[in-house]
Amino acid sequence: MAFIKENEGDFTNTLYYLNLYYLFKADKKVLDKMMxxxxxxxxxxxxxxxxEFFFAFxxxxxxxxxxxxLATFIFLLILIIKNKINKRDVLIPAIFLTSFIALFFFTINFGLDSQKGIIINDHSFLMEQPSAGANLIEEVGKGHRVEIISKNDIWYEILWDKETVYIRENNLVLIN
Incomplete structure (x- = not known):
């Protein structure tokens, strides 16, 4: 799809499809093409x-x-059971297993995730507050990639030039 969109001259959708592919493959060639x-x-x-490369990988x-x-978890569990049967010390394998489970839990629930989006409309307004009556920070064109902080009703709070601004949800497409 990215190849087709690039031939049509639609660089915004080309970058969108390349970003999606990059999340699946983490290929350096795709990264170079996007850049x-x-x-x-x-x-x-x-x-x-x-x-970002580590997250994509x-x-x-x-x-x-x-x-x-799962293999490490099973190995440590078998090691604990074997040591318990042979009446050896199980404290060290139990500490490793507990630490491993805690790290795995943290990674699954709180880890590595940052949401990004691509601005899909020309003349998109970046506002100071999540309101149509707020002060206009900048008017931007399509294709820019931004980091999404949160969502508030029909507004996304994003980072733009290291500044927190708001953009309407219909001007942004989510990547991940």
Whole structure:
């Protein structure tokens, strides 16, 4: 779909589909293509960090991560049971198992997730407050990628140039 949209000259949807593909594959070629398109169209928000790459890699290989976690959990559980049967000390494997479960719980419930979106309409207004009567911060074009902080009714609170602003939900499409 990204190839088709690029041939049509629709760089916003091209970047949207490339972002979705990048979440599945975490491929450097896709990342380079997104950065080239963003720089050609002078778009903001397409500087990728190592943390974003790690998140994309984690998301793309989620089943392998869960398989590894499950295998480690079973190994530690068997080690505890074996030590208990042989009347050995089970404190150290139990501490490892508890720490491992706590880390896994934290990762699943609170980890690695930051929501992003792409502005899909030209002449989108970035407002100071979540209201049509609020002060206008800037009028932006389509294609910019932003980090979403929260949602308030029909408004998304986003980061724009390290400043918190609001944009209407119909001007933004969510990536992840």
């Amino acid at each position: 080239d398109l963003a720089s050609d169209n002078e778009l903001k928000g397409y500087k990728f960090t190592d943390a 984690y998301h793309a290989n989620l089943y392998y991560v869960f398989g590894g976690v």
